Amino acid sequence: MLLVRKRGTAAFMQPGGKREPDEGDVAALMREIDEELGCRVVPESVRPMGQFEAPAANEPGYKVRAAVYAVEIDGAVVPAAEIDEIRWLDPREPTDLHLAPLTRDHVMPLALGEAR
Template identity: 40%
Template sequence: MANGSGVPEKVAWILVRDDRVLVTRSHGRDRFYFPGGHREPGESDGETLVREIDEELQAAIDPGSMVHFGTFEIGEGHPDHGPFRMICYTADHRGELTPSREIAEKAWFRYADRDRVSAVDEMAFDALYEAGRLS
């Protein structure tokens, strides 16, 4: 769903463990993405993240622990079908990370795996690496 500017947006979850970040791949896709999704009408970022992570990974996000990590955007005419904006948050969770029907696989990527994610996700990978969070 787009914001007021008409740019499609995704609210994404950044979960880093042992210098690796969690990514998921949907059925029928080759590229991996950060878990998350588009807002439903009237949803806040927190509500979106809680709903999407429950739907995709059957885990419960603690909305009180959400911290904005960064907002990343690709422009019009980008090969990955820009424009597109991804708003990323870190957050604690409860429960195992169990992929749902819509998720073909989850993986833990290092910075060297950056070429296996979308262009906007690559930007977040770069920020995580520069912050010393990925090896």
């Protein structure tokens, strides 16, 4: 699983971001992956995994609502835009990374087949 750490934050999370006006979830994900990581989503690989809500990692008192997708990517992954660091993580292995609540509480269990 690919995780990113945005500039000025400690938590690792999935790449992605907010939709532009009149932009759907998948179009936003494809744009964000290109902007943040310089690679492309393989369109036929997109699989919806669910919609989840969790406390925001970087904004105390706020929540994030996210549509989560599993995708394959094409091309080299290079941190760009607001991304300071990338990490590939095997969800079956213990980690000491500081994970965003959405990642820790929803995405990791999804990756392990233990959806909550």
